Amino acid sequence: MSKQINLPHDDSSCGWYAALSQQPACKRLHGEQRADYVVIGAGFAGLAAARRLGELMPDKRIILVDAQRVAQGASGRNSGFVIDLPHKFALEHPDPAHKQRLLSLNRAAIAQLQGLIERHGIDCQWSHAGKYQGAVGQRGLAYLAHFEQLLKNLGETFRLVERDELAQVLGNTYYSRAIFTPGCYLMQPAALVTGLAHSLPENVELLEESPITRLQRKGQGGWLLQGSQGTIRTAQLLLGTSIFTQEFGYLRNRLLPVMTFASWTRPLNDTELAAYGGQLDWGLTPADHAGTTVRMTQDRRLIIRNTYKHVPKYGKSTSDAMRESVRDDHRRAFLARFPQLADVPFSHTWGGVYAISRNFTNFFGELEPGVFASACDNGVGAAWGTISGTLLAEMAVGGDSAQLRDIQTVTGMPSLNPPEPFLGLGVRSRIRLAAWNSRSEL
Numbered sequence: 001m002s003k004q005i006n007l008p009h010d011d012s013s014c015g016w017y018a019a020l021s022q023q024p025a026c027k028r029l030h031g032e033q034r035a036d037y038v039v040i041g042a043g044f045a046g047l048a049a050a051r052r053l054g055e056l057m058p059d060k061r062i063i064l065v066d067a068q069r070v071a072q073g074a075s076g077r078n079s080g081f082v083i084d085l086p087h088k089f090a091l092e093h094p095d096p097a098h099k100q101r102l103l104s105l106n107r108a109a110i111a112q113l114q115g116l117i118e119r120h121g122i123d124c125q126w127s128h129a130g131k132y133q134g135a136v137g138q139r140g141l142a143y144l145a146h147f148e149q150l151l152k153n154l155g156e157t158f159r160l161v162e163r164d165e166l167a168q169v170l171g172n173t174y175y176s177r178a179i180f181t182p183g184c185y186l187m188q189p190a191a192l193v194t195g196l197a198h199s200l201p202e203n204v205e206l207l208e209e210s211p212i213t214r215l216q217r218k219g220q221g222g223w224l225l226q227g228s229q230g231t232i233r234t235a236q237l238l239l240g241t242s243i244f245t246q247e248f249g250y251l252r253n254r255l256l257p258v259m260t261f262a263s264w265t266r267p268l269n270d271t272e273l274a275a276y277g278g279q280l281d282w283g284l285t286p287a288d289h290a291g292t293t294v295r296m297t298q299d300r301r302l303i304i305r306n307t308y309k310h311v312p313k314y315g316k317s318t319s320d321a322m323r324e325s326v327r328d329d330h331r332r333a334f335l336a337r338f339p340q341l342a343d344v345p346f347s348h349t350w351g352g353v354y355a356i357s358r359n360f361t362n363f364f365g366e367l368e369p370g371v372f373a374s375a376c377d378n379g380v381g382a383a384w385g386t387i388s389g390t391l392l393a394e395m396a397v398g399g400d401s402a403q404l405r406d407i408q409t410v411t412g413m414p415s416l417n418p419p420e421p422f423l424g425l426g427v428r429s430r431i432r433l434a435a436w437n438s439r440s441e442l
């Protein structure tokens with residue numbers, strides 16, 4: 001395969017990234033390189049794959065390469081929930097064993113991240129805060145009742161929290177009820193992924209700001225990866241490139257590029273914190289998935305995330321006008337919840353691209369001899385990317401384990417999309433319809 005590809009194009013207004021201290025200079029791809037393994041993409045999936053390869057193959061040279069700085073992609077710009085319970089689509093799977101496998105894979109990822117954070121002293125607001133799933137109106141309450149039943153069927157621990165008790169945590173009476181599940185962790189995503197990148201095994205070389213613009217198969221000799229200032233030759237290639245996997249010619253017409261957006265405030269001062277009246281360090285996702293995610297960070301910032309866009313050209317499908325209109329929507333959602341903080345401005349608004357599939361199936365495995373990928377996590381990639389990247393490395397070196405067999409059982413082939421223009425029309429109208437139906441939850 002030899003083809004020019006579209007590259008990531010993330011905005012430079014991500015609050016999490018702006019809050020990091022000055023990042024050290026990065027190393028870029030220069031000259032002709034050779035590596036035993038190359039991992040493309042340094043998000044959760046690629047970082048985990050490169051780390052595991054480094055551990056399993058201490059004498060091999062491993063290159064991890066990203067088009068951007070670590071944390072500038074989706075893994076550094078998400079809402080910071082490391083979720084054990086997958087979204088409702090996965091929880092609705094008819095086979096209870098399937099759901100238990102998903103849960104234990106996600107929990108293994110959380111344990112792995114916790115271990116790495118402790119071992120390497122990664123300062124990323126990591127917290128075992130659990131998660132609220134919140135309902136505002138009747139629609140949200142119906143979703144919540146369904147979620148409650150799914151949790152009961154699974155035998156999972158949860159707690160119903162009513163408006164008055166919620167208000168003491170959230171600083172608002174906007175939500176009528178929530179389900180609290182204890183297994184979720186919260187973190188500062190840009191701090192976590194940069195911390196992971198700076199603690200990779202010694203035989204893993206990280207190259208940033210080095211977009212791979214062409215992949216060429218070189219007979220039995222493996223692959224030649226082309227960058228703007230250099231090349232890498234390798235026998236084994238692992239793709240942690242999420243939606244961009246399709247740019248390399250794989251899973252074409254099976255992934256949907258979706259962007260969602262977040263805004264946050266500057267840290268509240270003492271007076272504002274008193275007016276807010278809630279606690280620090282909580283996270284709430286909407287009972288109806290088309291609603292609004294809200295977080296209060298440990299460092300006193302409130303975050304609002306909502307709105308989905310179909311972005312066939314990734315970041316290039318957005319504009320300043322689109323971001324301003326999203327910011328206005330975020331502001332409305334913020335003021336509906338925190339009218340007492342009307343004078344607190346947002347300091348950042350940003351978007352990020354990820355992959356979903358029409359059948360909500362994640363891809364994991366070998367695409368062709370010597371090329372492996374974990375792509376399409378349907379928007380919950382912090383835990384999933386971590387465990388799927390780890391197991392992808394084990395697969396690439398010919399390993400076998402119960403977890404590897406489990407992940408192969410719960411993943412599959414994302415279904416084919418209809419051709420354009422029907423795809424774009426269909427996705428845009430579904431997003432609009434969901435936003436309209438869920439307006440009470442926004």
Ligand SMILES: Cc1cc2nc3c(=O)[nH]c(=O)nc-3n(C[C@H](O)[C@H](O)[C@H](O)COP(=O)(O)OP(=O)(O)OC[C@H]3O[C@@H](n4cnc5c(N)ncnc54)[C@H](O)[C@@H]3O)c2cc1C
Nearest residue numbers: 041043044045067073075078079080081212352380381382
């Ligand atoms: C606003 C927002 C909120 C979210 N909230 C959550 C949340 O709370 N919890 C959660 O679990 N998930 C959340 N998600 C989803 C989550 O961020 C993603 O699912 C996850 O980051 C995917 O990880 P990944 O490693 O597979 O891919 P990515 O993080 O997308 O990494 C892919 C990497 O590949 C690189 N790349 C692509 N093409 C090339 C190329 N040609 N050459 C070199 N490098 C290339 C990119 O630069 C990128 O760094 C959210 C997403 C967004 C946008």
